[in-house]
Amino acid sequence: MLINxxxxxxxxxxxxxxxxxxxxxxxxxxxxxxxxxxxxxxxxVDMSQVSFIDSSACAVLISAFKGMQLKPGRLLLVxxxxxxxxxxxxRLHTIFEILPNLPAALDALSTS
Amino acid sequence: xxxxxxxxxxxxxxxxxxxxxxxxxEALHALCLYASGSVAxxxxxxxxxxxxxxxVVEHAYGNQPDHDISVCxxxxxxxLRIEIIDCGQSMSFLPEPVLPDFDAEGGRGWWIxxxxxxxxxxxxxxxxxREYVLRPGDRNDNIRSASIEAHSNILTLxxxx
Numbered sequence: 183m184l185i186n187x188x189x190x191x192x193x194x195x196x197x198x199x200x201x202x203x204x205x206x207x208x209x210x211x212x213x214x215x216x217x218x219x220x221x222x223x224x225x226x227v228d229m230s231q232v233s234f235i236d237s238s239a240c241a242v243l244i245s246a247f248k249g250m251q252l253k254p255g256r257l258l259l260v261x262x263x264x265x266x267x268x269x270x271x272x273r274l275h276t277i278f279e280i281l282p283n284l285p286a287a288l289d290a291l292s293t294s
Numbered sequence: 295x296x297x298x299x300x301x302x303x304x305x306x307x308x309x310x311x312x313x314x315x316x317x318x319x320e321a322l323h324a325l326c327l328y329a330s331g332s333v334a335x336x337x338x339x340x341x342x343x344x345x346x347x348x349x350v351v352e353h354a355y356g357n358q359p360d361h362d363i364s365v366c367x368x369x370x371x372x373x374l375r376i377e378i379i380d381c382g383q384s385m386s387f388l389p390e391p392v393l394p395d396f397d398a399e400g401g402r403g404w405w406i407x408x409x410x411x412x413x414x415x416x417x418x419x420x421x422x423x424r425e426y427v428l429r430p431g432d433r434n435d436n437i438r439s440a441s442i443e444a445h446s447n448i449l450t451l452x453x454x455x
Contacts, residue, residue, distance in 0.1 A: 204348050205312035234319075236344045237406055241399035248397060268341070271409055277396050 183232075185213060193224040193291050195284070199231035202265075204238035214246040223255025224294075226287045229265045240272055247278060256294060258287040301370040302329075310354075310361040310380070315347045318365055322376060329369045330455040338410035339374060342451050345403040346378050354382030354447060378449045384418045385447070413452040420445045 183200035194217045202210065217225055227243070229235070243259070250257040259280045261269060269275050281287040306321060308314040319340050327336035347363065355361045361382060368375040391408030394401035407414060421444050 201316055203312075203316060203344060204351070205315065234340070234344075236341070236348065237400075237402040238348060240402060244397065244399050264337070268406070271406065272402050273393060274396070 183210075185210060187213070187217070190288055191292065192222045193226060193288060194221045195226045195228060195288075197228040197231070197284075199233075201234045202229065202232050202239040203234065203236045207238040207242050210239070211242045211245060214242065215249060218246060218249045218253060218255070218257075221255070223250070223253050224291045225250060225255065226258045226260065226281075226284065226291065228260040228284050228287070230260050230262050230283065232262050232265050235265045235268050237272070240268070240274060243278065244274070256291060258290060260284050260287050301368045301375075304367045306365045306367070308363050308365075309359055310351050310363055310382075311359045312348075312351055312357075314363075315344060315351065318347060318363070319344045322365065322367055325367050326374055326453075329374060332455050335374070335453060335455045339376065339451070339453050342407045342410040342414075342453075343376060343378070345406050346449050346451065349403060350378060350380045350382065350447075354380045354384075356383070372455055374453045374455065376451045378451070380447050381445065382447065384445065385416060388416050407451070411451045411453045415450050417448045417450070418445055419448065 183198060183202055183206045186197040186199075188195040188197065196214065196217065198210065214225070214227070225246070227246070247257055257279065259278050260283055261280055266275075266280070269278065269280070281290060304325060306318055308318050322343050323336050323340040326339040327333065330336060343365075350363055351357060361380070364379040366377040366379070389404045391404045393405050
């Protein structure tokens with residue numbers, strides 16, 4: 183998978199594309215941890231280009247969510263239909279903040 | 295299907311590395327999509343297969359590479375059947391397909407498998423092979439015997455379309 187980090191004002195953005203599965207989980211987990219530890223408590227994980235996701239990836243997102251809660255800060259997700267359907271299957275949409283696209287997520291964090 | 299009585303079958307083999315899970319699951323996704331013509335059916339099977347293969351790599355083989363994983367794909371009428379075979383640590387029970395607490399990072403794999411297929415079961419097949427070794431000049435009372443124990447774990451996933 184491809185991992186691209188961006189910055190928009192004080193908002194960290196991680197754009198993931200391709201398959202987000204167990205083989206990729208350690209690297210994504212570490213990159214998100216660094217951004218949460220060193221960032222300003224505003225993080226968007228953009229998975230609109232992710233073509234497949236598994237439970238290992240869900241574990242990484244939960245870890246990031248918990249890390250951001252402790253900071254404290256705000257983590258927003260942008261999902262593709264495949265990602266969204268697995269998040270809903272595992273009921274995680276009840277705890278994650280999910281926005282329809284990156285501009286909407288940036289707007290939400292800019293005004294918070 | 296190859297004949298009226300025999301299901302179509304394709305076997306894939308890979309070593310127990312996490313990177314191979316995507317290769318296997320993409321191949322199986324393509325087979326399921328071709329056979330069923332259903333994007334949803336193929337995605338469900340791929341999700342179940344990936345969770346099952348994750349378990350094999352992580353738990354049966356303890357993230358040790360270079361162990362064998364075999365996957366057999368069958369098409370029988372309007373039913374897809376996938377067998378995932380390993381020779382690693384066997385499970386003594388099938389975990390209940392229940393969701394963990396929201397903040398738990400693990401424990402969602404069997405929930406996903408259960409949700410994505412119509413049926414599944416897990417078999418452990420034991421076998422004992424006794425090997426007798428005779429060297430030139432050995433007498434009968436010098437025959438050494440060796441007992442080799444092996445087993446296979448087979449998770450079968452079934453999906454109708």
